Amino acid sequence: MALTLVFAEAETDELSQQAGVFAAGLGDDLHAVAFDPAEAYAPAAWAQTLVELAQERGAGAIVGPGTDRGNEVLAHVAAKLDQPMAANCTQVIPGDPVTVVRTRWGGSLLEEAQVHGSPLVLTAAAHAVAAAPLAEVEIVTVAAAATELDRMVRVVERIPAASAGVSLADADVVVSGGRGVGSAEGFSVIEELAALLGGAVGCSRAVTSAGWRPHTDQVGQTGTKVSPEIYIACGISGATQHMAGCKGAKRLLAINPDGEASIFASADYAVIGDLHAVVPAISAEIRKVRGT
Numbered sequence: 365m366a367l368t369l370v371f372a373e374a375e376t377d378e379l380s381q382q383a384g385v386f387a388a389g390l391g392d393d394l395h396a397v398a399f400d401p402a403e404a405y406a407p408a409a410w411a412q413t414l415v416e417l418a419q420e421r422g423a424g425a426i427v428g429p430g431t432d433r434g435n436e437v438l439a440h441v442a443a444k445l446d447q448p449m450a451a452n453c454t455q456v457i458p459g460d461p462v463t464v465v466r467t468r469w470g471g472s473l474l475e476e477a478q479v480h481g482s483p484l485v486l487t488a489a490a491h492a493v494a495a496a497p498l499a500e501v502e503i504v505t506v507a508a509a510a511t512e513l514d515r516m517v518r519v520v521e522r523i524p525a526a527s528a529g530v531s532l533a534d535a536d537v538v539v540s541g542g543r544g545v546g547s548a549e550g551f552s553v554i555e556e557l558a559a560l561l562g563g564a565v566g567c568s569r570a571v572t573s574a575g576w577r578p579h580t581d582q583v584g585q586t587g588t589k590v591s592p593e594i595y596i597a598c599g600i601s602g603a604t605q606h607m608a609g610c611k612g613a614k615r616l617l618a619i620n621p622d623g624e625a626s627i628f629a630s631a632d633y634a635v636i637g638d639l640h641a642v643v644p645a646i647s648a649e650i651r652k653v654r655g656t
């Protein structure tokens with residue numbers, strides 16, 4: 365492949381470096397592009413810049429990291445070029461058409477697919493290859509050519525997540541609630557148990573969609589991936605997209621009145637019952653044992 369353009373979120377970012385190593389396997393001429401960190405993130409505008417650079421330089425492939433931003437920007441690139449995009453690839457096998465292996469279903473399966481399109485647009489799955497410094501990184505300021513429409517969706521303000529105590533991603537104990545919790549107020553029993561165990565509160569997407577908890581608490585394919593010593597799933601059915609986020613847990617305790625719920629297939633410990641009775645009972649027992 366003549367030239368490969370790498371979209372680097374930041375030149376020092378490990379996943380962008382991995383994408384660079386991945387892209388290096390596609391051709392001999394590699395151009396890595398990182399955007400000025402002072403620029404507001406604007407996916408369509410950044411994509412427009414990449415499209416213009418790719419066209420100017422005759423790129424045969426445009427590669428990015430398989431991160432939220434990498435996938436978003438390259439999806440815009442593909443749409444602007446009217447080409448397909450292969451996300452989260454672990455392998456590219458050259459040929460006509462090119463064959464890619466990519467992760468699907470939150471990493472639960474690998475798919476082999478042929479990509480008919482030029483330039484090739486793809487993102488590299490995290491940790492598919494070891495990172496190495498990007499040799500030549502050009503810092504690009506978002507091109508003035510990007511239209512107002514391209515800049516319409518952009519970051520205008522950053523508000524740090526209001527977090528108390530241990531973070532979800534690092535917690536040794538995660539007490540997570542699903543639709544079965546029933547309401548935002550219902551989470552008080554989940555919060556109480558998490559606090560007693562020095563853990564963090566998580567939730568399913570049904571909960572964030574209902575507005576009961578912020579998205580930062582969501583565990584799953586489109587949320588945080590957790591790997592605690594124990595994951596306590598309360599009122600969660602065990603959908604594939606949720607399990608993609610907690611399959612790294614060493615142990616899983618599921619509390620659900622439906623003995624047929626699929627979460628029990630992944631559980632080490634099961635309590636078939638109503639979380640509103642079971643969770644306060646666990647908290648009360650902990651208090652009793654501790655004498656508090």
Ligand SMILES: Cc1cc2nc3c(=O)[nH]c(=O)nc-3n(C[C@H](O)[C@H](O)[C@H](O)COP(=O)(O)OP(=O)(O)OC[C@H]3O[C@@H](n4cnc5c(N)ncnc54)[C@H](O)[C@@H]3O)c2cc1C
Binds near residue numbers: 570602622
């Ligand atoms: C592209 C895509 C990405 C997605 N990403 C995510 C993601 O990142 N994270 C995620 O979680 N989901 C994700 N989803 C949604 C996912 O498919 C499920 O819809 C969601 O996980 C269901 O949440 P839930 O288990 O809380 O709700 P439900 O599936 O409705 O399950 C609720 C459970 O609560 C139980 N219950 C009811 N009452 C009680 C009670 N009193 N005590 C105890 N248990 C009770 C019920 O028996 C049931 O099993 C995604 C979906 C798509 C299509």
